[in-house]
Amino acid sequence: MKKCPSCGTENPDEARYCVKCGALLSVPQETTGPYSGEVISETPPPEKKSKWWIWLIIAIVAVLLIALGICCIVGGGCTMLGLMNQ
Numbered sequence: 001m002k003k004c005p006s007c008g009t010e011n012p013d014e015a016r017y018c019v020k021c022g023a024l025l026s027v028p029q030e031t032t033g034p035y036s037g038e039v040i041s042e043t044p045p046p047e048k049k050s051k052w053w054i055w056l057i058i059a060i061v062a063v064l065l066i067a068l069g070i071c072c073i074v075g076g077g078c079t080m081l082g083l084m085n086q
Contacts, residue, residue: 002026 001010006023015025 002013002015002025003010004018004021004023004025007018007021009018009020011019011025017024
């Protein structure tokens with residue numbers, strides 16, 4: 001049994017975190033993987049930050065381009081904008 005360094009609770013040997021307070025019981029160890037000496041860490045990879053604002057800008061530009069295309073086809077909007085020669 002592992003003893004928690006924070007609260008003193010006894011935890012199972014295979015536990016990585018304390019069952020009572022959630023504290024890390026031991027420093028994650030790195031092991032060598034089976035292929036070409038790759039190092040595998042027990043710590044999870046960092047989360048990727050969402051770039052939602054880039055997708056929002058792309059969506060707005062796409063909607064504006066579609067609207068401009070519809071205006072050019074249906075209402076003669078291209079001649080009003082001076083984009084087509086008569």
